[in-house]
Amino acid sequence: MTTRKALKQLASERRAIVVPGAPNALFARAIEDAGFPVIYVSGAGVANMQLGLPDIGLGTVTELVQTVSAIADTVDRPLIVDADTGFGNAMNMYRTVRQLERAGASALQIEDQVFPKKCGHFEGKATIPAAEMIEKIKAALDARQDENLQIIARTDARAVEGLDAAIERAQMYQEVGADMTFVEAPRNVDELGRIARELKAPQVANIVFGGHTPDPGQAALAEMGFAFTLYANAALQASLLATQTVLGSLKDHGSLQEVSKLLAGFKQRQDAVKKPEWDAREALYATKSEGAQK
Structure with missing residues (x-):
């Protein structure tokens, strides 16, 4: 299975998969190593x-594509990619989808904020008209080559117009076809429950530590009927705190x-980047090369 x-x-x-x-x-x-x-x-x-x-729309599609390519080349897990607003209008969306696929x-998660966008848990967000977002969704659906590529349509209207409008x-x-x-x-939690009850398509919840949405846990979200629960920057926040602590002490x-207890050991670091696998590969190719020379 792909x-x-x-x-x-x-x-x-x-199952509200984390x-x-x-x-x-x-x-x-x-x-991946942790088993997600x-x-x-x-x-x-x-x-x-x-x-x-900061997450205020300063990145480019080229930078995102390079990151996704490096990650896809490194792990064997499905990637849900935050494609923001598609980096422009419907034509930009079309090209963005082609590149990221x-x-x-x-x-691909696409959203209805104005471009450039802001983090979903920042204040001062603004949304484009729903009709404009629908055109972007249509462009995304037309652009994908593999029908199994899932298009996730995000709305930030909760902060702008309220939950009913969202x-x-x-x-x-x-x-119009968003998967x-x-x-x-x-x-x-009541708002989370309404979202899962009233929308037939699979739903995504986004839990941001320090953000607006409470964290009821996977079991509760699965009972509501959510498909996925994003913890978008938990690892980043953990590493930032550890880095600041270690550097401050140094x-x-x-x-x-x-x-020292906050540091990964030398072997742990090499194992994390699969150095033993590369060592074995190097030995295999070296053996073949030596045999060819003889």
Whole structure:
């Protein structure tokens, strides 16, 4: 089964599968090694970790494609990719989908914010007209080459017009062919329940530590009927805190002795990037080369 078919099957099961976010290939390896079945390529994560920038639409499609390609080349898991607004109008959306599908995406999340967009849990967001978003969804559906590539239509209307309007938009998006919908930033468990009850397509929940949406846990979200639960930047937030702690101690003490327990060992680091596999491959090719010379 291809990763795209696998993701489509998982979505149909509606088990609120936990999907951690990866801003780069190393984090994706860690997520795969931990046993998670799906990886989320977070736009915020790429902006924060690759570019050192806030999630306010400063990244480009080229930078995202490069990141997705590196991750897809590194892990064997379905990738849900945050494609933001498609980086422009419907024509830009068409090209974005083509590029990210070739790069290895199994699903693309597209949204109805104005371009450039903002993080879904920031204030001051604005949405485009629903009719304009529908044209973008149609362009995304036309652009995909593999019908198993899932198009996830996200709406940020909850923060702009309220939950009723957000659910109405999501209904329109699924009616024109979106495979899944995603109402961003509901404010409480009751709102999460309404989203799952009132929308027939598989739904995505996004849990941001410190954000607007509460975290009722996978069991509760699965009971509601959500398909996936994103923890887009949990790994990034953990690594940032650990990095700041370690560097602060190194600056204060001039050594790593005080924080050695926070550091991955040398072997652990090499195992994380599969160095033993590359060593075995090198030995195999070296043996063949020596035999050819004889």
